[in-house]
Amino acid sequence: MGHDLIDGGDWILVILVIVGAFPELAATWQFLLVAGHFRRHHYDACAPVFPRTAILIPAWNEAAVIGPSIDRLMGLEYPREALRIYLVDDASTDQTPEVAAAKAAQYPGNVIHLRRSKGGQGKAHTLNHGLAIILDDDWMQALLITDADVIFTPDSLRKMARHLADPQVGAVTAYIKEGSRPGNYMTRFIGYEYITAQAAARRGQNVLGATACLAGGAQLHTRANLVALGGRIDTSSLAEDTFTTFQTQLLGRRVIFEPHAVVWAEEPGSIGSLWKQRLRWARGNVQVTRRYRKLWFRPSRGHRLGSVSFGIFWFCLFLQPVVMITCSAALLTLYFGNFPRAWLAFHLLWIINAVTYIFITGFALLIDPKIGRHTWRQAVLFPGMINLSIIIYSCFPRLFRGLLRGFFISAHLYQGHAHRGWIVVFIYAWPAASMAVAYLAKVAEPGRLGRFLSPLLVYVVGYGSLLCACTFASYVKELRKAEMTWDKTEKTGKVVIPT
Amino acid sequence: MGQDREDGKGGDPDVTADPGAPRSRAFDQEIRDAIRYEQGLVVKALAVLAVVAVIVIVRTLYFT
Numbered sequence: 001m002g003h004d005l006i007d008g009g010d011w012i013l014v015i016l017v018i019v020g021a022f023p024e025l026a027a028t029w030q031f032l033l034v035a036g037h038f039r040r041h042h043y044d045a046c047a048p049v050f051p052r053t054a055i056l057i058p059a060w061n062e063a064a065v066i067g068p069s070i071d072r073l074m075g076l077e078y079p080r081e082a083l084r085i086y087l088v089d090d091a092s093t094d095q096t097p098e099v100a101a102a103k104a105a106q107y108p109g110n111v112i113h114l115r116r117s118k119g120g121q122g123k124a125h126t127l128n129h130g131l132a133i134i135l136d137d138d139w140m141q142a143l144l145i146t147d148a149d150v151i152f153t154p155d156s157l158r159k160m161a162r163h164l165a166d167p168q169v170g171a172v173t174a175y176i177k178e179g180s181r182p183g184n185y186m187t188r189f190i191g192y193e194y195i196t197a198q199a200a201a202r203r204g205q206n207v208l209g210a211t212a213c214l215a216g217g218a219q220l221h222t223r224a225n226l227v228a229l230g231g232r233i234d235t236s237s238l239a240e241d242t243f244t245t246f247q248t249q250l251l252g253r254r255v256i257f258e259p260h261a262v263v264w265a266e267e268p269g270s271i272g273s274l275w276k277q278r279l280r281w282a283r284g285n286v287q288v289t290r291r292y293r294k295l296w297f298r299p300s301r302g303h304r305l306g307s308v309s310f311g312i313f314w315f316c317l318f319l320q321p322v323v324m325i326t327c328s329a330a331l332l333t334l335y336f337g338n339f340p341r342a343w344l345a346f347h348l349l350w351i352i353n354a355v356t357y358i359f360i361t362g363f364a365l366l367i368d369p370k371i372g373r374h375t376w377r378q379a380v381l382f383p384g385m386i387n388l389s390i391i392i393y394s395c396f397p398r399l400f401r402g403l404l405r406g407f408f409i410s411a412h413l414y415q416g417h418a419h420r421g422w423i424v425v426f427i428y429a430w431p432a433a434s435m436a437v438a439y440l441a442k443v444a445e446p447g448r449l450g451r452f453l454s455p456l457l458v459y460v461v462g463y464g465s466l467l468c469a470c471t472f473a474s475y476v477k478e479l480r481k482a483e484m485t486w487d488k489t490e491k492t493g494k495v496v497i498p499t
Numbered sequence: 500m501g502q503d504r505e506d507g508k509g510g511d512p513d514v515t516a517d518p519g520a521p522r523s524r525a526f527d528q529e530i531r532d533a534i535r536y537e538q539g540l541v542v543k544a545l546a547v548l549a550v551v552a553v554i555v556i557v558r559t560l561y562f563t
Contacts, residue, residue: 038537362547
């Protein structure tokens with residue numbers, strides 16, 4: 001009886017280890033949904049409509065990028081009389097007001113410069129300043145919210161607007177690509193991440209009928225939707241885009257991702273600036289999860305946000321750090337309690353990870369081959385060198401043993417089964433430890449050695465672990481009720497649209 | 500009143516598509532291209548799944 005209980009406990013630990021593969025399995029399910037997009041799309045309801053569109057750009061110290069962005073917007077394949085750009089200058093201290101005034105003079109009636117005398121309250125407040133003025137006028141039929149650095153391809157707004165012919169649609173978002181050229185290792189990681197998180201995940205969400213987030217840099221709303229939202233953007237959180245997206249769907253309107261409307265943005269080029277941006281997003285996600293706690297896994301007729309699939313997608317990302325720590329803890333407990341079972345669980349976990357990794361990476365690179373060619377090295381190394389080694393080893397232990405014969409790994413690992421040893425403890429602890437090492441990369445970056453060491457550490461631990469560390473930090477910040485600060489990502493105008 | 504004074508309170512602020520309006524050939528072609536791209540993604544997904552299957556088979560046959 002006692003033995004059975006111990007045995008049962010071991011199996012619970014094995015299950016907890018296998019749960020470590022859930023985020024990858026959920027991502028695979030989302031990628032499989034992409035294949036259903038050719039049937040469940042919104043193109044049948046599209047029509048060539050050109051609603052009078054107000055383009056709202058919040059700007060704080062954007063002198064380096066705002067001029068070319070406005071020029072690009074004025075060059076859109078869209079009737080010029082149906083376009084107005086409202087630049088809301090959030091009390092900039094650089095040359096933004098002068099650039100804005102020059103553009104207003106260059107495009108009279110099309111570019112309107114609004115200035116807040118007191119700024120720094122965050123993007124949502126800046127947007128609301130412009131929104132109040134735009135809604136006070138009947139002219140606007142649709143509102144495009146974007147960022148100062150975002151470069152729209154000429155056909156992008158036209159392709160977004162065609163979905164607004166369907167009165168059930170409340171908002172449309174575009175595919176944002178990372179456009180820094182030549183860029184660096186970090187912008188390439190982000191470039192690949194955006195294939196998975198936008199081109200793939202949002203297609204999957206189109207199929208599901210539930211969208212997690214309108215891209216902050218490219219969201220087109222109908223006037224009716226904005227009025228239904230109360231005519232203002234939520235200012236109580238750090239995830240105003242996600243709140244707007246959820247509210248739109250809860251009010252019964254559809255949110256559409258248009259993958260063929262492409263816009264380019266400059267994304268963070270260092271761990272420090274990525275950390276600031278993603279901490280803000282992750283804290284926003286904690287706030288969204290809490291605010292909509294009665295929504296999850298409760299299917300409704302009015303919207304699909306409560307569907308089981310959407311809940312799994314959301315929580316597999318949201319809880320990934322918890323899953324990784326639990327997985328490591330269960331493996332280490334088994335290591336000391338029932339070593340053969342630990343090996344079985346470890347092997348199963350990494351076989352699943354290997355299969356999902358190959359499928360997701362291969363398919364993602366094919367979904368957007370142009371970006372794929374630019375970022376394939378980062379795609380391959382997305383899980384990090386150590387995780388990649390574990391994946392290869394899990395699939396081909398004999399091959400690995402042969403290749404590394406005489407090295408320390410073969411002394412401890414697979415010879416038909418695993419042997420105890422410090423290297424095994426390290427591998428079992430790695431899912432959790434990788435987040436700590438990723439944090440170390442962030443801490444080390446500003447130092448003299450960090451310039452070389454930190455990129456190397458990111459390649460070793462993986463970009464995914466870096467994002468998980470950031471999500472974990474967001475839990476801590478929210479638990480401590482840390483102040484909500486808007487740390488703006490610095491933009492320097494490096495975006496080059498590939499020809 | 501809009502800045503260009505072309506519109507007033509009596510204007511229709513809703514987005515509407517005129518169902519009688521002719522759809523240009525270019526527009527229809529663009530929609531067909533988009534759908535064709537989405538269909539191509541099915542083929543790509545199947546191709547990658549096939550590669551995964553081959554790896555699993557090779558691994559099962561030769562590396563266990």
